[in-house]
Amino acid sequence: MNSPYTTGIAASRLGADELAENFGDLHAPFDAHEASVAADRCYFCHDAPCITACPTDIDIPLFIRQIATGTPEAAAKTIFDQNILGGMCARVCPTEDLCEQACVRELAEGKPVEIGRLQRFATDRVMDQGVMPFTRAAPSGKKIAVVGAGPAGLSCAHRLAMLGHDVTVYDANPKAGGLNEYGIAAYKSTDDFAAREVDWLMSIGGIEIKTNMALGDDLKIDDLVGCFAAVFLAIGLGGVNALGLTVQGEQGHVVSDAVDFIEELRQTNDLTDLHIGRNVVVIGGGMTAVDAAVQAKLLGAENVTIAYRRGRDGMSASTYEQDLATSKGVKLLFNLQPKAIRGVGDATEIELEYTKVDDGKLVGTGEMRRLPADQVFRAIGQTLDTDAGLKVEGRKIAVTGAGRTSRAGVWAGGDCAAGGDDLTVTAVAEGRDAAMDIHSTLMGDA
Known part of the structure; x- marks a missing residue:
């Protein structure tokens, strides 16, 4: 960016203090009292439209009721059951177009329950305590490769590890996290939250992350299929x-x-x-x-x-x-x-x-x-820049069911897979669902 031809481009246009203020948290987190007041606005609908609007199917009325009754740790468990990256999704998910738009309060009053901020309150509480509310099942003896350490890959890896499998995650970047680490606005994810969330997720055990390894250059799909019981591709869209x-x-x-x-x-x-x-x-x-x-x-x-x-x-x-x-x-x-x-x-x-x-x-x-x-x-869209030898649909990997590709033993999810909407929360859901399908396939249930 620093070019002799464009002296209009320069560093230090603003001072450090002003920049720190500009890039502070977009939405300040709730304190306990604010969370309680916000939770009390929920009608706790039986057939809650907010659940239907959530790509990860979180039981939103339940977790809000748990906050209202003073048990935010239980609320976090309800969220993480469906969305292990619920902390990041609380920060970046377009709740105004999803769960909050469907909220009965929004329809009746034009002001929804602040579901995203309540979700952050609960998930931050547990993550700040360093608590992983899940334990691994007995070892399955199966080893699975996940290519891509973004939302879909991490979600898939965590669920597989929880089910007792050993997971190796490969990523082309020096850090894990994918778009959560590299691709979203800094004011949405402050205080190095993406890296802290990865560390917390890894505490389940059974997951090894290997960075600076890209599909195609360092990893061959044939080698992965030959070495692992299953492969999940979550490689995103690297081309512009x-x-x-x-x-x-x-x-x-x-x-x-x-x-x-x-x-x-x-x-x-x-x-x-x-x-x-x-x-x-x-x-x-x-x-x-x-x-x-x-x-x-x-x-x-x-x-x-x-x-x-x-x-x-x-x-x-x-x-x-x-x-x-x-x-x-x-x-x-x-x-x-x-x-x-x-x-x-x-x-x-x-x-x-x-x-x-x-x-x-x-x-x-x-x-x-x-x-x-x-x-x-x-910023006119990205394209798949890796040829994995799989059937494609448009500019993405073609999938059926819970991420099954045209090759046996290979699944795909997140931005690289056809059919999604390129949202973090959708990628998490696709990684989770692919993990369950991989597990059923390997354990003989499918």
Whole structure:
């Protein structure tokens, strides 16, 4: 990011104290009294719509009742039974579009029970105590490989270990955690929570994590199938779609991947070292685009714009995330697609074309708009960048049932598998369900 051609990009736009405040916890955790008051708002519905809306099927009324009766440890056990990464999901899950949107209080009053914050209250209580509320079953003698230490892989590994299997988890990165560690906004997961959650999860025993080992380079699918009783792939989507822009002069360095920017930010020990432009444009309409744009603004960028090729209702980022972006000073522009990067040095601009829907297809109108842009982040979707020799569906690994791939003995889940919605909570559910299917298959129940 530190280029001689873009002096508009610089470090230390803000001081350390202001950056620390900007990147503090997005939602302050409940204290015991606040949790009690929030829990008392729950109607404890018998046929609770919030449970149906939860991808991991947590018994939400039960855990909230347990908080209301002063037993948050029991509440945490109820959550972890279904979602072993319930602590992180309480921080990053779009509850406003899932359980809280379905809440009867939301429908009746426009103000749901704060399920996400209550979930965090309970799970933090147990994790802060260092308590693992599960024990391993008797050893099964089966060894299973999990490739990818993100939400799906960790969820699968924990459930398999709990069932008595020995699990080896391989990951391409230096740290475990996947997108929880590298790919979400820093203000959603503070105080190194992702790493602490991995350490806590590992306390079940029976899990070994080997980092800096990627499928394809260091690991061959044939070798894994030959050495392990089962293989679960949770490799995510490592490739980033190209913008296909016309680039004028020395401007190629202006464009970079939003996921790389977020990773650099998450892994730095000093936010003042990060280089950020004065005029930042993010291309895309999903959660990654919002995370990149908001953090660019929090780092001190003067003008940050998200440009999305469709209308507002086409954005995959939730309404809450869109509102969060605008509340932080990010400008949202719709029906614009990038065409070219122009200019030299600080004069750099991005040229965008207005779009419309014509006969069901998105097309350019020919009308152009230019924006100052000394830094452009692309967040237009990711692709599978590993050929595992498995049947694919679109840009992902094709699966049936609980993650079964086209090859016997190989399962897949999380972002790399077809059919999901690229949410952390969905990845956790897919890892859990694949583990149960693997267990049934290996133990002769299927």
